[in-house]
Amino acid sequence: MRIGGAFIAHNGPLHARLDKGRLQLGFRVEERHTNPLKICHGGMLASFADMLMPCVAMYQTEAERRFLPTISLQVDYLAPAPLGAWVQGEGEVLRSTRNMVFAQGLVRADGQVAMRVSGVFKQGPLIGDGTDRDPLGLRGHAA
Amino acid sequence: MRIGGAFIAHNGPLHARLDKGRLQLGFRVEERHTNPLKICHGGMLASFADMLMPCVAMYQTEAERRFLPTISLQVDYLAPAPLGAWVQGEGEVLRSTRNMVFAQGLVRADGQVAMRVSGVFKQGPLIGDGTDRDPLGLRGHAA
Numbered sequence: 001m002r003i004g005g006a007f008i009a010h011n012g013p014l015h016a017r018l019d020k021g022r023l024q025l026g027f028r029v030e031e032r033h034t035n036p037l038k039i040c041h042g043g044m045l046a047s048f049a050d051m052l053m054p055c056v057a058m059y060q061t062e063a064e065r066r067f068l069p070t071i072s073l074q075v076d077y078l079a080p081a082p083l084g085a086w087v088q089g090e091g092e093v094l095r096s097t098r099n100m101v102f103a104q105g106l107v108r109a110d111g112q113v114a115m116r117v118s119g120v121f122k123q124g125p126l127i128g129d130g131t132d133r134d135p136l137g138l139r140g141h142a143a
Numbered sequence: 144m145r146i147g148g149a150f151i152a153h154n155g156p157l158h159a160r161l162d163k164g165r166l167q168l169g170f171r172v173e174e175r176h177t178n179p180l181k182i183c184h185g186g187m188l189a190s191f192a193d194m195l196m197p198c199v200a201m202y203q204t205e206a207e208r209r210f211l212p213t214i215s216l217q218v219d220y221l222a223p224a225p226l227g228a229w230v231q232g233e234g235e236v237l238r239s240t241r242n243m244v245f246a247q248g249l250v251r252a253d254g255q256v257a258m259r260v261s262g263v264f265k266q267g268p269l270i271g272d273g274t275d276r277d278p279l280g281l282r283g284h285a286a
Contacts, residue, residue, distance in 0.1 A: 001271060003179065004178065004179070004184070005178040005179040005180075005181075005184060006174050006175050006176070006177045006178075006184075007175065007176050007177060007178060007183075007184035007186060007187050008178075008184070008186070009175075010153070010154070010175045011153070011154070011186075011241040031149050032149050032152075032153045033149070033150050034149045034150060034152065035147065035148040035149075036146065036148040036210065036269070037148075037152075037210060037212070037268070038148075040150075041147070041148060041149075041150035041151070041190070041192075041193075042190075042193045042212070042213040042216065043150060043151070043154075043186070043187075043189060043190025043193045043194065044150050044186075044190070046149075046186060046189035046190060046193060046216060046218075047184070047185075047186025047187070047189060047190060048186075049189075050184075050186045052185065053282060067179065067180060069180070069185070069220070069223075070218075071219065071220055072217070072218065072219045072220070073185065073189060073217070073218050073220075074215070074216070074217045074218075075189075075215065075216050075224050076214065076215045077213050077214055077215070077216075079160070079214070080186040080212075107181050124180070125180070129232050143266075
């Protein structure tokens with residue numbers, strides 16, 4: 001996945017796919033993602049949450065495609081994501097207005113619920129001309 | 144700063160110091176921290192917030208020193224932290240119980256308020272034998 005800029009390039013890769021039209025985002029917990037307790041650092045999971053919500057929004061809504069800078073993000077760490085676990089998240093847009101997107105999601109580690117997330121995002125600059133409905137290039141790889 | 148494990152080693156360094164007994168944590172926004180808009184990625188700032196709260200707690204409370212896994216984290220992005228900005232945060236413990244720590248903080252970018260954070264943390268495993276009141280080794284460098 002090429003979006004997210006240098007920070008996600010440095011900490012990724014994050015993997016995206018469509019499952020019956022719903023976006024799924026995932027990554028494998030590697031050593032470089034861990035805290036001293038050898039589980040995924042809360043910051044990495046928050047970063048994943050911060051990517052999950054806008055990516056979900058890009059595939060769920062029919063609005064012009066825009067960057068969605070984060071206004072507010074809330075994460076609850078329900079269970080640890082151990083080293084080696086496959087972390088995968090899904091979500092939904094609760095409301096999309098001209099200025100804002102409200103979204104929530106759930107993240108699992110090896111199938112077990114590990115994090116709840118909700119966020120508010122601003123409708124930012126257009127991505128390209130805003131018309132690309134598949135900015136992650138997933139339609140050719142849909143499940 | 145050596146705490147935070149591999150994830151913070153990969154995305155840091157974060158710099159810590161004491162100013163009149165209050166912990167200050169900071170970092171410089173580098174290219175590898177940025178999103179496609181060339182400002183600090185929300186995930187990096189959330190990771191910083193997730194480190195700031197426990198570090199503040201380690202220097203504000205007199206309790207045994209413990210790892211403080213995050214239960215819940217809330218961040219509001221009040222203003223961007225541009226590439227090259229010095230990001231610095233302070234905070235306070237609102238309540239510390241046998242099981243939980245409740246904390247909040249403010250983060251500035253080049254002196255301008257950029258992020259508000261609050262969090263709930265669990266009293267986790269002892270750090271060493273729990274008696275080190277200066278786990279970041281800052282007393283010798285106090286302002």
